[in-house]
Amino acid sequence: MSDIAEQLEQIRDRGLYRRLRLISGPQGPRVLLDGDPVLLLCSNNYLGLADHPRVREAAAEAAMRWGVGAGASRLVSGNMTVHRRLEEQIAEFKGSAACVLFGSGYLANTGVISSLARAGDVVFSDELNHASIVDGCRMARAETFVYDHCDPDHLEWGLREAEGRGALIVTDGVFSMDGDVAPLEEIVELAQRYDARVMVDEAHSTGTMGPGGRGAVADAGLDGEIDVVVGTLGKALGSYGAYVCCEKPMAKYLVNTARSLIFSTALPPPAVAGAMAALELLIEQPGRVDKLARNAEAMRDALSAEGLDTGISETQILPVVVGDPRAAMDACEGALAQGVFCQAIRPPTVPDGSSRLRIAVMASHTRSELRWAAGVLARAVREAEPARRAPAKDKVFDGYAEAA
Ligand SMILES: Cc1ncc(COP(=O)(O)O)c(C=O)c1O
Known part of the structure; x- marks a missing residue:
C-alpha cells in the first residue's frame, strides 16, 4: 500500500x-x-449577509468596475482604491487609527504573529485558540507558552516566568468551537502589568456582539486598549478576507514585515466591495x-x-x-x-x-x-x-x- x-x-x-x-x-x-x-x-x-441582494449587487458591480482579480500583491500593483476605502470604513467602524486588509483570517493571524513575535520573545496563547493562531505561533521564531483555557492565573504565571522578554498575548475574542468569550479585561490588566502586547481575534465576534456588532473588545469597553485586533470578512460580514485594526505605526510595521501580506495577491475587488456593502448593512440595521x-x-x-x-x-x-x-x-x-x-x-x-x-x-x-x-x-x-x-x-x- x-x-x-x-x-x-x-x-x-x-x-x-x-x-x-x-x-x-x-x-x-x-x-x-x-x-x-x-x-x-x-x-x-x-447575519445572513452572504446572500443579501445588496451585497451581491455590490460584488457584481465591483467586478464590472475594477475587474475580478487584484493582479498582484498589495505591495506591487494590487493595492486598489476599493481596498483603501474599506480600510477607512472599518477603521471608522472600529474606532481605530488604522486598518490593514489581509487575504484571509488565516493569513492575518499567521502574518501578524510571526511579525510581532521575534526570536527570544514569548507568545502566550490560549489552549483553545484557532488553528490559524497556533500556526502563527509555529511560524514565529519566538517560544510559545500555551495557557489553560481562559485562565488568567495560568497566564500570569507564564508572564512572571518570562519577565524581561518580549511578550505577546493572543486570544480568540469568541472561541470558535466553544462559543465562550475570552476574559479580555483580565488579559489587558495582566498585559499592562507585565508590559506585554495583546492581539485579539474577533473572527466570531465582529458583527455578532458588542455595541452595533463592533465585537468582543468593544463589548468589554476596551476600545483603544488592544494592540492588534484581527477580524474576518468571511463570517458575519458575508464575504472573504480579513482586517487588522491597530495604531498607525503598527500598520506600517505590518505592511513592511507580515509575509502573508507581502507575498500574497491582494483581495479580489468583488470580495472587498461585498464586505463594504455588508458593513453598511450592519451599521444601518x-x-x-x-x-x-x-x-x-x-x-x-x-x-x-x-x-x-x-x-x-x-x-x-x-x-x-x-x-x-x-x-x-x-x-x-x-x-x-x-x-x-x-x-x-x-x-x-x-x-x-x-x-x-x-x-x-x-x-x-x-x-x-x-x-x-x-x-x-x-x-x-x-x-x-x-x-x-x-x-x-x-x-x-x-x-x-x-x-x-
Ligand atoms: C477564530 C478564527 N480565526 C481565524 C479564522 C480564519 O479565518 P478565514 O476563514 O478568513 O481564513 C477562523 C475561521 O476560519 C476562526 O474561526
Missing part, C-alpha cells in the same frame, strides 16, 4: 476521515446539500445583531429543554460535545437524514475526546426552525450514544498538527 493510502487508512481507523460535501445555491438558512434540502446549522453567515442574539438564546433554551448541554457557550456558537469522533459523525448523519445539517467537528480542530456537533445559529433562522432542529439534534445525539466507541487510541493523529 502506498504511504498516502496507509495514511488515509489510519485517518479512517481513528474516525477522523473527512470528505467535502456539496452545497448548491447560496448560503441561506435552507440549502441543497448533496442534492437534498436541509436546514443549515453550521455556517458562519451569522443593528437589529440583525439583536436578532442573532435572540435566536442564539432561543436555540440554547430549546437544546436545554431537549436535555442537551451546550457547555460554556454564551454566543451564537453552541457546541454539543459527544466525545468520540465516530459517535459525533453518527449524530451528524442521523440529523442529516432528518433534514438538519450540523457538521461534526473532530480532532485536530478540537481536543481529543471532545468531538462535537458545533451548532451555528444565524439571524435568518426562524424560531420554529430552531425549535424543530433542537428536537432532531437531540434524537440524533441520543441514537448515536450506544454507538459510542472507545476513544481513539493515539492522542494525536500522525501527520496533523496537535491542537496547540
